[in-house]
Amino acid sequence: MYLQKQFVQTVRLYFKEQGKEWLQDLPSLIQYCENKWSVKMHEPYTLSVNYVAPATMQNGKEAVVKICIPGSGFLAELEALQLFHKKIVQLIDYNKENGILILEKLSPGCTLAEITDEEEACQIAANVMKELAAPAPINTRIPTIMTREEELRKIVKENTNGIGPISAQTLQKALKVFTYMNHTTKQQLLLHGDFHHYNILAAGDGGWKAIDPKGLIGEIEYDLIQYLLNNLPDKGVYEVIKRRVEIFANELNLDRERILLWGYCHTVLATSWTVDNEAYNKDFFQMIAVFEKLYDDIYGIQNNESFNR
Ligand SMILES: Nc1ncnc2c1ncn2[C@@H]1O[C@H](COP(=O)(O)OP(=O)(O)O)[C@@H](O)[C@H]1O
Ligand SMILES: [Mg+2]
CATH class of the missing domain: 3.30.200 (Phosphorylase Kinase; domain 1)
Known part of the structure; x- marks a missing residue:
């Protein structure tokens, strides 16, 4: 076969x-x-x-x-x-x-990646995300974002010299940000867990639907990071991310600062998942620096206790 x-x-x-x-x-x-x-x-x-x-x-x-x-x-x-x-x-x-x-079966079923207009795609994604809003279940096997922090902690412990292209210092910093974010989380919602272009499909009559929910519990700001990491242009990534974050923050009434902080620490984790001997996801890796720069340009790294400690 x-x-x-x-x-x-x-x-x-x-x-x-x-x-x-x-x-x-x-x-x-x-x-x-x-x-x-x-x-x-x-x-x-x-x-x-x-x-x-x-x-x-x-x-x-x-x-x-x-x-x-x-x-x-x-x-x-x-x-x-x-x-x-x-x-x-x-x-x-x-x-x-x-x-x-x-x-x-969703029909026509094309993925959101086929919408070439960045603004339009992001607007559609924001609308689909609005539909998903749901409280976290009580008795559940669905993991919380805390488990992601634990995964990173394990990677940090097992890779004292860094992993793939990620330095030990970046791993440590990402873990601090993860801990800070989990400690300061205010809302526990049921999240999609793998929300990105290829998991949002055209469902007929101009409507779109999410597929492939991995399930996660935490705040919506975290759930947007997979979308931010996907379907990026070869050039001008910084501007595209800045705009996507702006659209999501406005449309969903979210905390822009927390999107950027989750962006930084989740991207370190997501990149480390892809390390396979010499190979790794270069798009994810470059996004670590993009999130850091965006945060610094807007808020100043020195102003965040986890980044700065
Ligand atoms: N219900 C569906 N209707 C139409 N196409 C689908 C449907 N579910 C999955 N697909 C197609 O299959 C691809 C992979 O399915 P997905 O559930 O996302 O698997 P994975 O968990 O491996 O990412 C999707 O990106 C989409 O193109
Ligand atoms: Mg999928």
């Missing part, structure tokens, strides 16, 4: 041995889905770490089958889909044991 190269690499990078086995099982998992739900699965979409493909049901209706590596990430996504009911792509059915989601 042919599998997209980048997909195979990413699954192996993030899921190691478990990922390798799962890739081998994919043909039988696809067969399982086709039998259980009486669907015909078609060529997959452009994949990252899950196998996602359009499918035709017996009654001729279209759906999407998403096969994930079972585990805590999958269960959090399933719970987030249920909690965001009606505000997001609809969940038709699922199978916990095998990590399978059967979803409504």
